[in-house]
Structures are given as C-alpha cells and as structure tokens.
C-alpha cells in the first residue's frame with residue numbers, strides 16, 4: 001500500500017482530487033488516477049490535479065520554477081487544460097502558502113496562464129487564445145435501444161483543449177431533456193482524433209447562456225470551465241458580439257466569460273473542501 005496525502009476541491013461542482021508532488025517523484029499511473037477519482041472506491045472527482053514544479057515536466061520550455069498544473073481526467077487520460085481546475089489549483093496554492101499576489105502564473109500543457117484573485121473571493125483566469133473552426137461538425141446523441149435523440153451542427157473550438165459546441169434552438173429537445181449518459185458521436189468521425197468535449201447550449205438572453213457538457217475522459221460533469229469559454233465564444237460569433245462578458249450557467253453554478261479571441265478570461269469560484277490521507281493498493 002502507498003500512503004498519499006491529498007486535498008479535494010471544486011469549481012462550480014467540477015471536482016478534483018489534488019496531489020502535491022513538488023519534485024515530480026510520485027509515481028501516478030492511469031490506474032492510480034482512476035482509483036482516486038472513483039466515487040465509490042476512492043476519493044471521487046472528475047479529474048486529478050498534480051501540483052508539481054515545471055522543472056519536473058520535460059516538455060515545458062519556460063521558467064522551470066513555475067508551478068505546473070498536471071491535469072488528468074477521471075479515466076486517467078491527460079488533458080492539455082482545465083479551466084475550473086486552474087482556479088482550484090490556484091486556490092490550493094494560496095491556501096497552502098505556495099503562491100500569493102495579484103497575478104499568479106501557472107504553467108499548463110496549453111501554455112502559461114495567469115490567475116487573479118478578486119476581492120469578492122472569485123478567481124479570474126487568463127485562458128489564452130480561443131480558435132473557432134469554420135466547418136461545422138455534426139454531433140448526434142444516440143440513446144441505446146431508442147435511436148437518435150437529436151443531431152446538431154456543432155462549432156469546433158480550441159481552448160487549448162478540444163470542444164464541439166451545439167446550440168439547441170430549433171431543436172425538439174430542451175437542455176434538461178438531453179441524455180448525456182453516453183458519449184455523443186460526431187461526424188466526420190476523424191474530426192477529433194484525440195476525442196473532444198461536447199457542449200450543449202441554450203440562449204437565455206443577449207449576454208447569458210446555459211450549458212451542459214459531456215467531457216472527454218469524465219462523462220457528463222456539472223461544469224467545464226474551458227467548455228464555458230468555448231460555448232461563450234461560439235455564441236458570440238452567432239450573436240455578433242466581439243467583446244464584453246457572457247454569463248454561462250451550468251448545472252453546478254455559473255461563471256463569467258470575458259470575450260477575446262486572443263486572450264479570453266474565465267471568472268468563477270473555487271473552494272478546497274477536504275484534506276486527508278489515502279492508501280493506494282500496490283497492484284491496481
């Protein structure tokens with residue numbers, strides 16, 4: 001058995017197991033991540049945040065003394081970026097006395113990001129560039145034994161990680177009725193060779209949308225920060241908005257996205273809810 005200390009946190013109920021590994025000496029394989037994120041046998045989470053120094057990440061080419069957010073989905077797969085995870089990561093650094101100040105830099109696989117703690121307790125993350133594709137992707141939800149629930153023309157959006165954003169207007173299905181128990185399918189089938197996160201959006205008013213998401217590597221989650229940034233920018237293109245903010249409601253709460261294809265922002269809450277010890281079986 002291996003004894004690890006951990007913390008647990010969430011941002012709009014997108015929840016994460018946090019493991020500190022400053023020098024990159026802890027062996028964490030896919031099975032360990034699945035065990036820790038298991039809601040019945042482990043701690044439970046949509047993903048795992050390994051808190052390590054960038055010097056322990058061979059592919060990082062910037063300042064080696066930065067903290068690096070090593071993100072894994074609940075199924076063990078690596079993702080380039082996690083918006084809610086970034087806020088939780090910085091909340092953890094602040095509470096542990098590992099970082100402070102008005103602007104906290106974090107290295108991620110999608111590049112350098114900076115996070116500002118706001119006076120009201122929320123955190124505002126610089127989310128880097130947002131790239132929207134021109135060619136639509138068709139996304140279909142298939143319900144076992146019942147056939148298709150619906151098909152939508154999605155916009156592919158790159159926020160460092162991949163997304164496909166579907167708008168439910170002119171559709172027979174409402175957001176609450178969607179069955180996201182299984183991964184939706186997309187065509188062309190080779191459009192996202194490494195998989196994708198898929199957002200479904202309803203428009204509430206000009207600066208306010210509502211969203212549900214099926215996350216790559218985690219299934220339906222109660223929020224996805226990069227997904228809200230992707231959804232807000234896909235919506236902005238449709239609505240002809242070029243700047244300002246869009247509020248995005250998710251099942252776990254709400255966040256605010258600052259529009260900007262060169263540097264979007266994401267503002268929302270982040271809390272650490274537990275700290276403890278866990279014992280990992282040697283042969284998972």
Ligand SMILES: N[C@@H](CCC[C@H](N)C(=O)O)C(=O)O
Pocket residue numbers: 014047073078079080081082083084085161162197215216217218221223224225226227
């Ligand atoms: N929940 C995250 C995104 C996590 C990674 C995603 N599932 C992927 O594989 O790209 C967020 O808040 O952005």
